[in-house]
Amino acid sequence: MTQANVNTVNQLSRDAFGKSLGESSQLEESVNHFISDHGGGSSSSNNGDIESNSSTTDNNEQHSDNSDDESHGSIVSSDDDNDDNGDDDDGGDDDGDDDDDDDDENRAGQNGDQLAVNPTVENFKLMLRENYSHRIDAPVVASRGNALLMVLEMAKQNSDTVKGFIDSANLVNSLFATPVLPTSKFIMDKLLRIDMGIEKHYYCPNCKHELGIFQDGKSLKCTKCHPVEENTEDSEKERNTNENVEHFVIFNLVTQLEIVLKKLFKLRVKLFKPSDALDREAGHFKDLYDGSVYKKFARDFDKEDVKVISFTICTDGSPIFKSSALSIWPIFVMINELPPGPRFSNLLLGGLWFGKSHPDMKLFLTPFTRKLTNMSFGFTIIINAELQWKVEIYLLGCCVDSGARGAVQFISTHGGYLSCNWSEIPGIYIFGAVRYPMMPDRPPLRTCESLIENGKGFTAALATRQRLPTDRLERAALFKGAKGVTPLAESDSFDPVGGFILEHAHCVYLGIVRNYASIWHAMLNNKRGNDREDKLKLLNDRLQSLHPPIEVRRLPRILEERVKWNAKECENFLLFYSIPALQGLIPFKYVKHWFLLVQALHLLLRNDVTLEDCNTARTLLCHYCCDIQELYGEQELTFNCHLLTHLCEHVLRWDPLWAISGMAFEDGNGVLKRKIKAAKGIPNQIHRNLWQECALDIIREEFSSNETKVFCNSLRSKQLLKKGVFTPSCNFMGKSVKLQPSARES
Structure with missing residues (x-):
């Protein structure tokens, strides 16, 4: 075989297959077989020519200690060369690939139009026909469930759209005589849909009047803003018109909680028992169980034969697009009885408000609080075939920033008088804003009873159209800054004053x-x-x-x-x-x-x-x-x-500042935003991703063979450091460099 043919095969193998060719021993044998069939000569001499040519092409190539690699020349060692140059998925140095690309461009420029008639192209086609034209007869080692799990895991890790997910499934189907995975979005939704109990609550955007949960055939026209006459043809038309109404979503927490508890039970993550908080060392605050709020909750609500779980909720706005005023306001739920790590990473989604305006908290929080109240009566969660828990849920805390805390607590916002959530300091108006100088006497603290009483007084004054003072300070002082009673106060376990957490990350x-x-x-x-x-x-x-x-x-x-x-x-x-x-x-x-x-x-x-x-x-x-x-x-x-x-x-x-922080909830906002792929149907997109992740957990539990676990772990985990010398006392990271000893050392 001539030197030109050797160089041609060597370059074709490097350019066409890259690393993948060097990683497959079967393809190595095919290339060597092709060389012997079309060029003649001994195998050893050919390999020697290839190796010598590779060393002149890439000056940075290092010889491997592996004898097999040396015998096969650059066709095998190209993988090691790329590794030495730091070509990995973790953002390593890509100098090796860049050099190859530059060489390709130079060769293309020199050859010009000769590439179209180069006889080596026919040789390349011949090699493809010999090695890739045969029907795949390798046995299938995965079940349909394994294939579905791998496609779902890949779509999740790559943040694929629904179309990308279906395309991946159809790619798998095209390899078989009959489809093995769902072939359309409709079939996939029917297969993966879990009854999440989603509720769409409609309301009028003008007067914020609640129109109820959507039901087929029910009119969603606001009768306050658009009154119609009875028994007329126009009135019937008005009743069937569902335009100009908006809605928010309340999710079913029971299903989400069940999936999280099952997953953590398998990982042997134990729930904290509230009664154990009463036995913890006094005067030391190591977690939220050492605070006075949780200890009071443990004394009042803990039971022996029931798994008592408390929630901390958070809601905060997050803009979706830079070019639009649309924002989402999710209600995140944190399970307090989990250890800090799982506590922050296993947030539940209780509700979702979306639109261009801030949510009406009375409208938004009322149905959510009622759901939590119903969960406090108890329900059963089946952990496995031999174990089931009776669970009761209670609302304990609310962690929101200063911008939303006033709206949730129903007091003046942080820019007004008497807006402190825990004291009745009035503030003074200077430099165009309300400021809070230090006072010689400590201002009185808010109490649950006084806040509810003032809130009811403010609501009654509005209902009776009582004339209020025109001065802002006098009007705020009349009801101590209260603007009503928060719907969260309907929960017996929640204190509308002490239940609000000072969110130090924003403050x-x-x-x-x-x-x-x-x-x-x-x-x-x-x-x-x-x-x-x-x-x-x-x-x-x-x-x-x-x-x-x-x-x-x-x-x-x-x-x-x-x-x-x-x-x-x-x-x-x-x-x-x-x-x-x-x-x-x-x-x-x-x-x-x-x-x-x-x-x-x-x-x-x-x-x-x-x-x-x-x-x-x-x-x-x-x-x-x-x-x-x-x-x-x-x-x-x-x-x-x-x-x-x-x-x-x-x-x-409550706790040390790190035990409950807004950072975990901000991370949850980021996760939700990454699930949004289009401007339309935002709640449906989030809902679909939510129940698909729940279905993924169930499928992962049922179909997790060793091969599937290896593939899924390779998607989830980062690439490990490939180069390094590890000793019991010291670790050396990176590529080794040969150093000459100094004159003193030698």
């Missing part, structure tokens, strides 16, 4: 940290001449020169990008970067003042917070809030700064 990280980062940026910008540029550049250089460990997922960003910092980045800046980065750039009195907040948060974020830690943090936060007016002015006495005075009360009432 401290996204609120205070971002605000003071802007103040310091403006402070450095006010410097004159080169001093301003030097200090800003030095601060950014300090932030970018930091190399945090792998546990800190995000690298620090410059101060100009502070608006884009998420809650985790703000937390890292507060706890780890801010003090050393600001040293020498702003006056020391500001750094010392900031250190009070940093130290207080360090104490309240410990795994084991003691009463002494709470008292120390309370003192630090009190000094911090008192010094704000002197250092920064009254305009910085914001609502978030006032909430710092309640932070230690929150720990005593």
Whole structure:
């Protein structure tokens, strides 16, 4: 066989098959057989020619210690060469592939139109016909359930649309004489649909009047906004018109809870028993079970023969598209009795409001609370053939940010008078907004009884059209800021004051940290001449020169990008970067003042917070809030700064700050947004993904062969590090480099 044919076969194999050819021993033998049939000569001489040609083509190629690889030349070692260049799925270095692409382009440019008549193309076609034209006669090792599971898992991991999912199923069907998987969206929906008990509650968008749950043949025309006469032809037409109405969705929590409990039971994740909270060490706060709210719940509602489970809910808006005002407001449900890891990763979806406006919380939360109340009467969950639990569900907490907390609690929003959720501090109007200076006497705290009484008084005043004061402060003071009674108060286990959790991620990280980062940026910008540029550049250089460990997922960003910092980045800046980065750039009195907040948060974020830690943090936060007016002015006495005075009360009432955080619920919002593929039918898309994931858990339980598990795990897991030397005392990561010994070492 001539050298030209050897080079041609070598290049065709590298270009046409790449790594896959080097990974298949069967194809290696086919190529060698093709060489011997069409070129003659001995196998050893041919292999030697190929190997020598490969070494001249790729200067970076390293010889393998494996004798088999050496004997087959570049056809086999191409896989190792690509690995050495870092070509992997984890974003490794792609230098090897880029070099090959450049060589291909150069050769294509040199050959020009000769490629169309190159005789090696016919050789390539001949090799394809010899190796790929035969019907597949390999035995099938997977069942139909295994195939369905693998297609579902692949669609989930790749975030496929419904069409992409059906196309994958049809690809599998095309390999068989008869279809083995559903061939259409309709059949797939019928197969995978689980009765989730979804309820569509319709309402009038103008007057927010509830029109009820959808039923076939029922009129959805709002009679308040569009009254019609009885027994007329027009009235019958009006009744059958369902235009200009909107709806929100309430999901069935029982089915979701059953699937989660079954999955965690197999993983041997145990539920916390509420009565055990009464035996925990006093004065130490290690989780939410040590707070006063949960201990009171354990005394009042725990039972011996029933699995008592408590929920913490959250609702917050999240925009869907940048070019539209549409947003979703999901109700996420967290199971308090799970350990922290499973607690954050196994959120349930209780409801979904979508539209261009904020939800009417009375309309949205009333049917959801009624469902929770019905679940408190008890129901049965079948864990397996030998075990079933009687379960009772109770609402315990509500974790929402300041923007939504006022609407859910039915008090003034955070921009109005008497808007504090836990105290009756009035606030003062200065600099165009309500501010909250420190008072010599502590303002009275809200109680459950007073809040409900004031809420009922406000509702009665509106119903009777009572004339209210025109002054905003007087009108708010008349009912202590109450705007009604929250529907969550219908649950016997929920306290409309103590049941609301101070969500520190939005308050401290996204609120205070971002605000003071802007103040310091403006402070450095006010410097004159080169001093301003030097200090800003030095601060950014300090932030970018930091190399945090792998546990800190995000690298620090410059101060100009502070608006884009998420809650985790703000937390890292507060706890780890801010003090050393600001040293020498702003006056020391500001750094010392900031250190009070940093130290207080360090104490309240410990795994084991003691009463002494709470008292120390309370003192630090009190000094911090008192010094704000002197250092920064009254305009910085914001609502978030006032909430710092309640932070230690929150720990005593609930938990360390990390035990319940808005970060987990924000992650849930991101998961829901990734499920939306089109602008129409958003609730249906989310609902379909919800019951498909539930069906996937059931199918995974029924059809999990070893081969299927390997395939599914390869989709879910990240690629492991391929290069490294691991010893008991030290691990060396990356590609090895040969170093010459120094003169002293030699």
